[in-house]
Amino acid sequence: MTVETTPRIARVTVPRRGVRHDLRAVRVVLHREILRFLADRTRIITMTLQPILWLFVLGTGIGALMSGPLGSQGPDFRTFMFPGVISMSVIMTAMFSAGSIVWDREFGFLREMLVAPISRTSILIGKCLGGALVATLQGLVIVALAGLVDVPYSPLLILTLAAEMFLAAFTITAFGVLVAVRIKNMQTFFGVVQMAVMPMLFLSGAVFPLSNLPSWLSVLTSLNPLTYAVDPLRQAVFSHLNLTPAESLMFNPGISWFDWQVPVGVQLGLISAAGLVLLLIAAIRFRRAD
């Protein structure tokens, strides 16, 4: 004779909402971002190949143009481009991560998060931290190529770069999230991103040095938030190179407001502040969405 076994039901009791609960939500959203990043091999490969193309094809091409007829003895142009390419990689990855909100909306998973008894802000914080972490990992892949462009592998440099990349990536993800919270499909999101990011990238010092620019362009570059994300990376890389003062001035002019050279600390402060403000606005918009 058999005894029917009914599964014993361990009723669970869901606690009242509190900070600890919200933190668990932040952590699991972050965890999911990383799992999804690691699961998407194609994305990792394309996101790695793209900057390599910039660095070794475009960088080599422009470098040849500069050193050829002018006979300049300066550093390899690819060395100049290195921090720029790191930033590009970080920016693209961070934007892509922010886009996952649109993706989640399109594929329904966002609803699962929206009906949970947590604050919507914790979803966004999780997304931003996740995006920042993923972009930093992706940036480190490019940092690993340092030797190929005569940048030394110094542990201090790598740590500095990682921290700066994380800050920059957080802010960029927050910007992307701000754009993404109200957008309903991926095409629109990428359209907007393309329109916003391309000019910002060109004006950030990632692609060409910001020295000797006409004043109108110079004003635009110092108004561009990305400039303050790219410059700390460049300063870090260039502090580990042996350059003449003239070369430094040419390739690593820093940022100055009128005649004041903005220190890296201030730049990082600006970037962090911008990140928090963007996140705040995104949270307000997200709370009102739907």
Next chain:
Amino acid sequence: MSNPAIAVQGLTKTYGKTEAVKGVDFQVEPGEIFGFLGPNGAGKSTTINMLCTLARPTAGSATVAGHDIVRERDEVRRNIGLVFQDQTVDGYLTAEMNLRFHAEMYGVPRTATADRIHQVLDIVGLQDRRSHKVETFSGGMKRRLEIARGLLHSPRVLFLDEPTVGLDPQTRAAIWGYINELRRHEDITIFMTTHYMEEAEYCDRIAIIDQGRIVVLDTPETLKASVGKDRVQLHTVDDAKAITLLKERFGIEAAIHEGQVTFAVASGEEFVPRLFADLKVTIRSVNVARPSLDDVFMSYTGSTIRDAEAGSPHDWMRAMVRR
């Protein structure tokens, strides 16, 4: 004392000029399976969205598990489980990861999470697929996983929005098997919407909703009895003559449906002997059917559920209103 699991008063939702839900009132008792039956666009999803705190009512009020849906949003959310009409699982993650994500989002105590995941996977029979990526699942398996997920945090009320839409009949029956099982094992109230008549039969009580209003609310049996008439279908040697005779002798309007002489009459079983006695046409077979919910829907709304769907705005417009 048992407070109602759901109590709704004058709940209304308007989107711009469209009145999606026009003041509905009802109560759902604890432990009940309560169904909202109506064509697409009748206001079922909008009502569910309001009860789940995803949409704010324009007017009226409601409590779910004793909590007000506007003022105590988080309390309501903690006490309900949701299975949406559209898929909301993450295909890139495994079944278990989807459930773990949910447990964290709902603050299920860490010590209980593993046990509870095991249990809910048992309930829906997905234990052996727990570490497979969800993108490899069939539609029915995904739906089962969503039901498991909806149960994970031991909700008092489980909302199922068209739980079997888009599934083949076999899978549909299986899902219903799980839902009935569920009721035996869990102390839970189920609120569901459907536009399948056969499914409404499984509910303890159903509310027929049409154009944003509840037309009638009762048990399926009472509703069917209220229609009063049974459907009789005859196979005869001369159908045309049978129809004429039915009209002459009994004053009954009959017509050919599905290749048989069909008519409606009160207490069909008692009518059959008279039929054999008085109808001078050889009858080959008789079939008497109790009124179905189709007949109920027809008698209360004046159209079949399929007509109601065809007559209302296009699907995509309804989909937009639903958002």
